[in-house]
Amino acid sequence: MHQLKKPYLLYLGDAQDPVNAKTAFGLRDWCRSDVLGEWSLPTAMVSVGVPRLSPSAAAAQGAGSLVIGIASVGGALPMQWLSDIEAAIHAGLDIVSGMHTRLTSFPSLVRAAQQYDVQLVDVRHSDIPFACATGRKRTGKRVATVGTDCALGKKYTALALTRALRAHGANATFRATGQTGIMIAGEGIAIDAVVADFVAGAAEQLTPDNAPDHWDVIEGQGSLFHPAYAGVTLGLLHGSQADAFVLCHDPSRKFIDGFPDFPIPDLPDAIRQYVQAGRVTNSAIRCVGLSVNSSSMTDAEWHRYAQQVSRELGLSVGDPLRGGINEIAQALLATSTT
Amino acid sequence: MHQLKKPYLLYLGDAQDPVNAKTAFGLRDWCRSDVLGEWSLPTAMVSVGVPRLSPSAAAAQGAGSLVIGIASVGGALPMQWLSDIEAAIHAGLDIVSGMHTRLTSFPSLVRAAQQYDVQLVDVRHSDIPFACATGRKRTGKRVATVGTDCALGKKYTALALTRALRAHGANATFRATGQTGIMIAGEGIAIDAVVADFVAGAAEQLTPDNAPDHWDVIEGQGSLFHPAYAGVTLGLLHGSQADAFVLCHDPSRKFIDGFPDFPIPDLPDAIRQYVQAGRVTNSAIRCVGLSVNSSSMTDAEWHRYAQQVSRELGLSVGDPLRGGINEIAQALLATSTT
16 A cells, blocks of 8 residues: 655646646645645746745655656656656655656666655555455445546545545545545555456455444546446455445536447446445445536536436435535435444 | 467476366366476376476477476475476476466576576466557457356366367357466466456457457456456456356355355346446347356256256256256357357
8 A cells, every 4th residue: 555755745847737737736625734835847837826845945844755746748757857856855755656657667766766765656556465355344334436437526526525524523534546546645555556356455455444433435446337447446346345335427428438339327227236236245335425527517407407316316416516515425424324 | 468389398396186286187188289298206196197208308399388287385386396497498498387476586597598598477477568448349259258256167168168169160269367278278368467457458458359250268257246356357358348158157156165255146146247247348248058067966966957047047058077068159159140
């Protein structure tokens, strides 16, 4: 399991477009108290609005890691970022990256990290060995976010649900399974990078025994209806032994994103299939709400849609970015017995 | 994808019990024409009944690989086998192992392999990068073996079905997804060793475009009902885009082997769930037969069981080790249109 050193200095490289700085904005929005500041090249055009700090100044304030908060074209590490990264290493910061290209593939970074005794952490990769799943029932409670497709709000929903549960006085922990989530949480497992045999086992390790009234809120990955990633989704759901799940959905999508031959099932069928799949490791699994990415709708359309779907499914419906998902958190707590 | 050099010399080490030599017996039974002979230490008590040949004699007869045909306690490579393995390397043979311990973890073997320009092939591992699945419909036809549990005959069924299809004049290829299967086929992918994100993509690569009347017979892995391995099963099924499947079952098992809290569903439900899962990438998927591991039954019990289940499911029922599964092959061909 990845364990990151907080607080963070966010690195924005030579970012020209805020769209490419989604990771940095996500860290600012979801773990602001862990972000000391940001740093970038003089050519950068993007700021996330936190104090500008050089790596050495951040280190002097107690920073633990420089986090690369920007996606590069093609996922490679641009050579012009290297001097800033090396400066951060010299200042004693760990370097955290979610890029495809591993930090450890740069001999100069590896040498510097050894010399200054810091870690190069590639959160997209997962070289740690995991055990196979045991299926043993664990103490504590677990809720998973699952989706009708990829990339429609499962991480955001899990983060918002964790906040809403805490606001209701519940004991809840966000459990990260993807790179940005791991950076936000400061720990987690890039579940899609685990060797297939150990996915469910890694999910078990991510959500260990806990207090009876504690909720793990597990960031979902992929979708049961995705032709490439459904196996990851299923292994994660099984290892999570989820007591409940929130289905995440974007009504504007009729087909799996990028796979026009693969339709998204209707919502009752999607819920039924997730319940059936989850029952393998938790016979009591239930759907407690629908989290909608309603960005394609006007306010009027959204209200009409939410009311209609809530009535049809008999479930709380919310959009974490439009009114929040507090009702889903309430529904989860109301239907739970300790 | 692993590609092995045939023909083989089987290595039996210091085997004391035929049970531990299942791989060697499997190779003798399923690719006898690729087996030149066997070799072992003087203390070995097991033979698979093929000519005894030293590595150098086998090499002189054209052998391509020494295949470790015996499982060691704990999956490690016993030191007393090393001199035989090194002798095989010196004779110019590739070394093929399905053990957990990698051949490449022994510096002396790595050095010798470099010196003599031979390969060390660890078929249990899968270090080759794969692409993500595309979901693109491929030409040719595919049948998968799937199971109500692990380790109840999916490989054996796939091999027997391939033979039966060929006996009917069909063009069929066994597609190996596990270590012993890979050794038998001489190629394949250890699918459970693939990084989770790429399982479906690896299955696509394993079963590429083919002639319209060609059948890939895909060795299944795990089970959709297994708390640890269902994700592997699903990714493999999705990437296979199976037109048909044979369900493998052992009626003596009421629970997943080693997981007494996890019941095996009844057969109609198991078939329904595999059909539902397979429909994500092939809407026409159908079950064409039930392959039974009937080793727990008397002949009378087996005949009664087979008749009853065949009537209840409306499917051909067979045991590859007891009367064969020719009827299942016929059912597959009878219900297929080119």
